[in-house]
Amino acid sequence: MTVYRFKAIRANQAPGHEVFSFAAAPKDVLAFSEIERVGRDDQGHLKGFQRHQVASHIKDIRDYLAREDALLPNAVIVAFVEGADVKVKDLGDGIVEVKINAAAEKPGFVVDGQQRLSALAGLDKPGFQVFVSALVCRDYNELRQQFVLINNTRPLPKTLIYELLPTVEGLPERFTARKFAARIVDRLNFDPNSSLRGEIRQHTNPKGVLSDTAMQKLVSNSAADGAIREFIKHDDYEQRAFQLVSEFFWATREIYASEWDGMAPKTSRLKHGAGIVAMGFVMELLYSASGATARDDFRAGLASLKQYTSWTSGSWKFGEFDERLWNGIQNTPSDIDLLANYLVRKVKRQLRKNSPV
Amino acid sequence: MKFLYSDTQDYVDPNYDFLNDRNKIGHKRYWDDQYAHELMDPAPYDGLLVSMSAVRQAEGVAKSKVRYSTSEEQRMLRDGARKFLRFGGPKFKDRMLMGDCGAFAYVEHPKPAYSPMEVMEFYADAGFTHGCSPDHIIFECDTANPSRSEMSKQVGDRYDITLKNAHEFLKLTKEEDWPFEPLGPIQGWSPQSMAEAAVELEKMGYRYLAVGGLVPLKVEVIHEVLQALRRAIKPETDIHLLGFAKADKIHEFTGYGVTSFDSTSPLLAAFKDAKKNYYLENPNGGLDYYTAVRIPQAIENTRLVRGIKEGRFSAEALQKMEAQALDAMRAYHRTGMAIDSTLDAITEYQHFLVKGNVGGDEEEAKALKKQRELIRRTLEEKPWQRCGCDICKQAGVEVIIFRASNRNKRRGMHNLGVYHQHVQRTLNKKK
Numbered sequence: 001m002t003v004y005r006f007k008a009i010r011a012n013q014a015p016g017h018e019v020f021s022f023a024a025a026p027k028d029v030l031a032f033s034e035i036e037r038v039g040r041d042d043q044g045h046l047k048g049f050q051r052h053q054v055a056s057h058i059k060d061i062r063d064y065l066a067r068e069d070a071l072l073p074n075a076v077i078v079a080f081v082e083g084a085d086v087k088v089k090d091l092g093d094g095i096v097e098v099k100i101n102a103a104a105e106k107p108g109f110v111v112d113g114q115q116r117l118s119a120l121a122g123l124d125k126p127g128f129q130v131f132v133s134a135l136v137c138r139d140y141n142e143l144r145q146q147f148v149l150i151n152n153t154r155p156l157p158k159t160l161i162y163e164l165l166p167t168v169e170g171l172p173e174r175f176t177a178r179k180f181a182a183r184i185v186d187r188l189n190f191d192p193n194s195s196l197r198g199e200i201r202q203h204t205n206p207k208g209v210l211s212d213t214a215m216q217k218l219v220s221n222s223a224a225d226g227a228i229r230e231f232i233k234h235d236d237y238e239q240r241a242f243q244l245v246s247e248f249f250w251a252t253r254e255i256y257a258s259e260w261d262g263m264a265p266k267t268s269r270l271k272h273g274a275g276i277v278a279m280g281f282v283m284e285l286l287y288s289a290s291g292a293t294a295r296d297d298f299r300a301g302l303a304s305l306k307q308y309t310s311w312t313s314g315s316w317k318f319g320e321f322d323e324r325l326w327n328g329i330q331n332t333p334s335d336i337d338l339l340a341n342y343l344v345r346k347v348k349r350q351l352r353k354n355s356p357v
Numbered sequence: 358m359k360f361l362y363s364d365t366q367d368y369v370d371p372n373y374d375f376l377n378d379r380n381k382i383g384h385k386r387y388w389d390d391q392y393a394h395e396l397m398d399p400a401p402y403d404g405l406l407v408s409m410s411a412v413r414q415a416e417g418v419a420k421s422k423v424r425y426s427t428s429e430e431q432r433m434l435r436d437g438a439r440k441f442l443r444f445g446g447p448k449f450k451d452r453m454l455m456g457d458c459g460a461f462a463y464v465e466h467p468k469p470a471y472s473p474m475e476v477m478e479f480y481a482d483a484g485f486t487h488g489c490s491p492d493h494i495i496f497e498c499d500t501a502n503p504s505r506s507e508m509s510k511q512v513g514d515r516y517d518i519t520l521k522n523a524h525e526f527l528k529l530t531k532e533e534d535w536p537f538e539p540l541g542p543i544q545g546w547s548p549q550s551m552a553e554a555a556v557e558l559e560k561m562g563y564r565y566l567a568v569g570g571l572v573p574l575k576v577e578v579i580h581e582v583l584q585a586l587r588r589a590i591k592p593e594t595d596i597h598l599l600g601f602a603k604a605d606k607i608h609e610f611t612g613y614g615v616t617s618f619d620s621t622s623p624l625l626a627a628f629k630d631a632k633k634n635y636y637l638e639n640p641n642g643g644l645d646y647y648t649a650v651r652i653p654q655a656i657e658n659t660r661l662v663r664g665i666k667e668g669r670f671s672a673e674a675l676q677k678m679e680a681q682a683l684d685a686m687r688a689y690h691r692t693g694m695a696i697d698s699t700l701d702a703i704t705e706y707q708h709f710l711v712k713g714n715v716g717g718d719e720e721e722a723k724a725l726k727k728q729r730e731l732i733r734r735t736l737e738e739k740p741w742q743r744c745g746c747d748i749c750k751q752a753g754v755e756v757i758i759f760r761a762s763n764r765n766k767r768r769g770m771h772n773l774g775v776y777h778q779h780v781q782r783t784l785n786k787k788k
Contacts, residue, residue: 039668052665053656053672221428281431288435319472337414337427
């Protein structure tokens with residue numbers, strides 16, 4: 001079939017422009033429209049506009065759409081340039097009949113939704129239709145203008161996405177680990193019994209001072225390689241995870257009161273992203289070395305570490321030739337690694353001293 | 358002679374879906390993956406070596422994709438390397454687990470990235486059976502045996518640093534009551550200076566020496582080094598060859614009383630070598646090499662994506678050719694028929710891999726023709742069907758397809774297995 005007919009609804013928008021919407025099978029959409037990717041011709045002139053496919057994105061969408069209950073309510077957008085073989089006939093009451101002739105060439109251009117179409121094209125899902133919103137542009141430049149306008153939206157702020165995550169089901173695989181971490185961080189921030197209540201900066205808690213991403217990192221490190229991973233076998237593992245982190249920080253706040261209370265990342269490295277994530281490894285060590293889960297269990301280890309820390313003043317002596325000012329630690333993977341190693345080694349040495357084998 | 362493999366987080370997903378090119382849904386990296394010694398029986402090496410530079414970040418340590426995350430590093434130190442590498446249990450508990458510093462990672466720096474104390478603690482925490490003192494690589498090796506004053510100051514400094522560290526390292530290991538067997542690394546600018554360093558290390562108390570800086574050396578030079586060493590040191594002193602890149606020449610090195618060596622080259626060859634990607638032992642006891650068939654992922658391969666971005670290639674057309682090449686390979690595997698049309702489908706797709714290279718159409722045609730000849734031999738001889746190892750039995754034709762980590766690393770693991778048996782057979786013959 002090379003001629004496609006659809007019944008569509010038309011919207012009145014700008015005079016002289018056709019805008020209408022219909023449902024179609026993904027493979028038909030790809031049969032009457034091109035995904036024209038941006039590139040350069042031999043003379044170096046720009047051609048096309050679409051970006052390239054992103055394999056991981058397509059896989060995510062495909063995983064979701066493969067499910068029987070998958071919905072795709074948002075429309076893909078196809079544009080035609082005036083003069084292309086597309087006929088729009090008025091049927092009255094805002095309904096039109098659209099006739100698209102793709103016999104000689106594909107008259108349409110996919111302006112939005114190429115990754116969704118690619119994902120669906122690779123799926124065996126007979127009968128599944130997508131909405132197509134179509135517009136007829138005066139010329140190719142106007143089409144490009146539409147492409148830029150449509151795709152120049154602002155993504156949601158990450159902090160809002162993370163805050164919404166715990167309540168959203170059926171998201172792509174890569175979100176599930178984050179979702180768990182986000183849920184624990186939520187509880188840490190809002191549970192009345194939490195040691196960190198109100199301390200974490202989130203979209204709905206802008207006065208918090210601890211970075212939500214650092215807290216999530218602490219939780220996801222533990223879920224991937226530490227204590228929380230061991231909890232997974234228990235039915236109440238979420239409660240245990242929350243409890244562990246909260247208890248650890250009850251002890252931390254107590255031992256390091258002057259470096260915690262009223263402090264911010266700028267004034268105390270303990271409340272800084274690097275300090276939080278690195279302290280997570282101290283929590284892991286105390287858990288694995290002595291089974292610590294309650295604040296009382298953490299106290300001794302944290303107290304023995306105190307003499308080696310410089311959270312708010314002085315300097316860190318990481319090695320013979322590596323000394324840094326208290327605030328010379330940044331939120332970078334290598335600084336976190338350095339600080340974590342330093343703290344863990346110091347605690348380990350104290351543990352060895354206190355209980356010689 | 359024990360063959361150690363240098364771990365760089367080489368594991369694959371045992372449930373990988375080759376047809377849809379994806380991990381099983383819910384796949385957890387590492388936890389659901391398997392190391393070569395878990396996938397293959399017998400294990401394709403006698404022990405594992407872990408470089409500290411792959412695990413711990415430090416100033417001057419080159420960034421590498423395979424480096425452990427901080428949380429993996431901390432877990433290794435808490436649980437021990439044996440548990441982390443799942444290289445324990447009755448089957449593996451006696452196998453060697455060696456640590457070294459991975460001196461290549463900080464070779465550009467005037468000093469090693471880690472202090473003897475930090476290294477000793479690292480090995481002890483991770484529970485290695487053997488650990489090498491932090492050395493500093495000397496690249497020059499002059500068989501004319503020049504004196505120290507004829508070399509640059511840097512060479513002499515590196516020689517001194519290596520020995521000074523070894524001294525300190527041994528002292529610390531002693532104080533900790535020998536939690537592992539310490540290895541004294543040999544660095545020098547000539548066979549003679551290396552022999553002198555070896556004698557120094559023996560005098561300090563080392564019973565196991567590691568010869569470093571071998572990677573760039575020619576086979577003849579390595580022979581001279583080992584001859585000089587053996588003349589100088591006690592017969593009972595053990596020798597380890599660090600990063601022995603001349604893996605296929607191992608039969609020439611059985612006479613020096615080498616206790617162990619490590620190499621990554623059989624695994625790396627699977628996806629780094631231009632032609633020798635798949636190993637198979639031949640009836641004469643040597644190794645045969647085959648080209649793997651490159652069918653990269655159309656919208657992920659850097660070269661192809663660049664072409665797409667520049668607007669030279671069509672993503673849709675490439676994906677179609679990619680699917681045709683894969684289908685043809687699999688059909689050939691099942692039926693053994695239509696070798697020419699299989700080659701056609703592969704060549705048509707591979708054309709895009711060489712397009713735009715310097716040299717123009719003529720060079721492209723030549724490169725394609727050469728590649729086609731190499732692939733023809735692979736297809737005709739079907740080495741993946743002749744190999745009975747666990748990897749090839751499970752993955753079938755996918756193991757010979759050069760495409761992304763799950764296939765390429767499997768092929769590398771197969772190579773390790775073939776190589777390990779080759780080493781064992783070579784040694785048995787010499788006995």
